[in-house]
Amino acid sequence: MDKFPRHDVFRLRVLVAGAIVAAFALVPVVSIWFGQPFYVTLVSRIMIFALAAMGLNLVLGYGAMVSFGHALYIGIGAYSVGILSSLGVTNGWVHLAGALGVGLVSAVLIGLICMRSTGVAFIMITLAFSQMFYFLAVSLKAFGGDDGLPLDARSDFGFLDLNNNVVLYYVIFGALVGTLYAFYRLIHARFGMVLRGCKMNERRMLAIGFPTWRYKLTAYVVSALVCIIAGVLLANLTKFVSPSYMQWTVSGELIVMVVLGGMGTLMGPIVGAAVWLILEEVLASVRLGLPGGMDALFATHWLGLMGLFVLIVTLALKQGLYGYLVGREGKSS
Amino acid sequence: MSWPLFFAQLLNGFQLGVLLFLLSAGLTLVLGIMNFVNLAHGSLYMMGAYFAAATFGATGSFLAAAVVAIPATLLLGLFLERLVLARLYARDHLYQVLATFGLILIMNEVVRGVWGQAPIFMNVPDALSSTVNLFGLPYPSYRFAIIVVGLLVGAALYLVIHRTRVGMLTRAVASDAPMVAALGVNIKLVNAMVFGVGAGLAGVAGLVAAPILSVQPGMGEPILILTLVVIVTGGVGSIRGAFYGALIVGIVDTIGRAFLPTLLREIFERSVAQAAGPAIASMLIYLLMATVLAVRPQGLFPVKHG
Numbered sequence: 186m187d188k189f190p191r192h193d194v195f196r197l198r199v200l201v202a203g204a205i206v207a208a209f210a211l212v213p214v215v216s217i218w219f220g221q222p223f224y225v226t227l228v229s230r231i232m233i234f235a236l237a238a239m240g241l242n243l244v245l246g247y248g249a250m251v252s253f254g255h256a257l258y259i260g261i262g263a264y265s266v267g268i269l270s271s272l273g274v275t276n277g278w279v280h281l282a283g284a285l286g287v288g289l290v291s292a293v294l295i296g297l298i299c300m301r302s303t304g305v306a307f308i309m310i311t312l313a314f315s316q317m318f319y320f321l322a323v324s325l326k327a328f329g330g331d332d333g334l335p336l337d338a339r340s341d342f343g344f345l346d347l348n349n350n351v352v353l354y355y356v357i358f359g360a361l362v363g364t365l366y367a368f369y370r371l372i373h374a375r376f377g378m379v380l381r382g383c384k385m386n387e388r389r390m391l392a393i394g395f396p397t398w399r400y401k402l403t404a405y406v407v408s409a410l411v412c413i414i415a416g417v418l419l420a421n422l423t424k425f426v427s428p429s430y431m432q433w434t435v436s437g438e439l440i441v442m443v444v445l446g447g448m449g450t451l452m453g454p455i456v457g458a459a460v461w462l463i464l465e466e467v468l469a470s471v472r473l474g475l476p477g478g479m480d481a482l483f484a485t486h487w488l489g490l491m492g493l494f495v496l497i498v499t500l501a502l503k504q505g506l507y508g509y510l511v512g513r514e515g516k517s518s
Numbered sequence: 519m520s521w522p523l524f525f526a527q528l529l530n531g532f533q534l535g536v537l538l539f540l541l542s543a544g545l546t547l548v549l550g551i552m553n554f555v556n557l558a559h560g561s562l563y564m565m566g567a568y569f570a571a572a573t574f575g576a577t578g579s580f581l582a583a584a585v586v587a588i589p590a591t592l593l594l595g596l597f598l599e600r601l602v603l604a605r606l607y608a609r610d611h612l613y614q615v616l617a618t619f620g621l622i623l624i625m626n627e628v629v630r631g632v633w634g635q636a637p638i639f640m641n642v643p644d645a646l647s648s649t650v651n652l653f654g655l656p657y658p659s660y661r662f663a664i665i666v667v668g669l670l671v672g673a674a675l676y677l678v679i680h681r682t683r684v685g686m687l688t689r690a691v692a693s694d695a696p697m698v699a700a701l702g703v704n705i706k707l708v709n710a711m712v713f714g715v716g717a718g719l720a721g722v723a724g725l726v727a728a729p730i731l732s733v734q735p736g737m738g739e740p741i742l743i744l745t746l747v748v749i750v751t752g753g754v755g756s757i758r759g760a761f762y763g764a765l766i767v768g769i770v771d772t773i774g775r776a777f778l779p780t781l782l783r784e785i786f787e788r789s790v791a792q793a794a795g796p797a798i799a800s801m802l803i804y805l806l807m808a809t810v811l812a813v814r815p816q817g818l819f820p821v822k823h824g
Contacts, residue, residue: 306750310807444613486630496624
């Protein structure tokens with residue numbers, strides 16, 4: 186605070202955010218220019234997980250509810266596309282409406298039950314619900330069961346031809362930027378204030394007269410719906426739906442992304458998802474030509490290195506990468 | 519449904535419950551006393567199983583496997599506690615979840631690097647390779663021995679916690695740690711001890727599970743989730759809750775998987791039952807946990823302080 190007057194910090198934050206969004210916008214142009222269309226798919230994946238992490242951040246970062254089961258909603262989104270297309274319904278709007286409808290009902294019901302507990306019990310009950318749906322998906326033999334369900338084509342959105350990877354990329358980009366703007370408005374609106382108030386001191390918010398559970402439940406449902414949209418997009422990107430989207434490790438990775446980037450910041454989850462997935466890609470498949478068999482070590486044991494990375498970040502960084510990037514005064518945004 | 523089959527499945531459920539109890543007893547203490555979420559507990563169990571299987575492979579003696587595996591897991595637990603986890607006691611649950619999530623990934627890779635991806639096997643000790651006769655029903659003696667070991671551990675824990683000075687301190691720390699510290703008790707030592715005992719019990723669970731399950735990387739995760747279900751259903755921090763919770767979860771899961779598909783076939787059409795049976799059976803314990811938490815958020819057997 187003493188180094189920068191407030192508006193300068195603000196401007197730095199806007200600059201960084203703008204640079205990140207612009208970089209996402211330019212990826213297809215650059216990668217096709219260099220004849221590397223693979224990167225379009227990679228960055229599409231990054232943006233989908235960024236979207237899901239942003240959704241999770243609403244409850245985790247702003248609402249202080251540690252949900253360990255948000256992979257469930259990615260799964261609901263993905264399975265809505267998968268099940269509807271395997272029944273012969275190809276219309277994308279129907280897919281989206283079905284996913285959001287099913288998601289809304291389940292998120293409200295699950296949210297109502299989960300809200301009864303706090304702390305460790307909340308972590309566990311969200312985990313339990315996502316495991317329940319995971320096993321449900323595994324036992325849906327008609328829709329692939331354990332092996333998953335390949336899709337014949339992507340959702341049909343009429344004038345938007347999603348079978349073109351670049352079009353799909355910009356649809357995902359649009360969803361991400363749209364959600365970013367919506368969250369910006371939401372966090373700075375009265376709703377966001379109340380939610381952040383609950384995080385700081387829920388008892389006091391209750392005493393002032395806010396029905397806090399109503400705000401928390403709404404936040405939970407909104408965050409679930411964002412993850413469901415991410416699930417719909419993920420099924421379209423991979424043309425494949427599998428129970429592994431709902432595995433508990435996916436919920437864990439989403440938490441890693443949020444914390445890695447910076448909880449309770451708008452851009453944090455996006456940075457976190459990008460860093461996490463790029464690191465995964467680099468460690469798992471890029472050969473850096475390191476000496477002494479290090480390459481082979483990375484190739485086979487990259488998951489362990491990811492674990493080490495998580496451990497170090499958890500112990501060392503308290504504000505996440507984005508908080509670190511834009512300075513220590515990151516909390517008030 | 520025949521009664522001998524039902525009885526055998528009931529015993530299997532009991533045996534799974536006892537195995538879960540060995541894991542949840544340690545974890546519930548860590549969770550209740552230090553308020554620490556340790557997702558790496560399942561990995562300690564996996565390490566215990568590997569230590570046991572590797573020693574057994576080298577010496578061929580179950581006793582040697584027990585003598586190596588249990589202290590080795592205990593020491594590994596203490597080492598991790600000092601090196602990583604103790605730094606996180608004061609932090610939010612979120613960071614504890616994250617750090618231990620990282621530890622799971624690391625330990626899985628360590629195991630994969632040292633022992634390889636393929637499962638390794640361990641034989642049941644010769645003395646326990648036959649069957650025992652329970653009311654006219656033959657039952658594998660090794661599985662029966664697991665039940666006996668689990669009940670003995672449960673009884674020992676009960677005695678230590680309720681009848682000794684150390685147990686009294688542990689209970690005191692659980693209900694008000696700063697006050698106990700102010701009275702001159704070394705809280706760090708109590709914490710490390712509780713964590714060590716928990717890790718040792720995970721080692722016992724790994725040892726007894728190694729001959730009946732396949733020892734492979736990632737074997738700790740499914741059972742970790744079951745353990746968490748047990749703890750939350752039973753009531754966080756309560757050994758009694760862990761005991762009853764583990765038995766309930768073990769029996770409901772085993773009986774559900776064994777008989778629910780057949781039972782549904784009696785009620786619904788064959789095709790419906792075949793699709794829904796396995797699904798509902800594997801969801802059963804999560805339904806149980808959600809119901810318990812919805813009705814009694816503090817669990818079935820919460821700790822009584824004061």
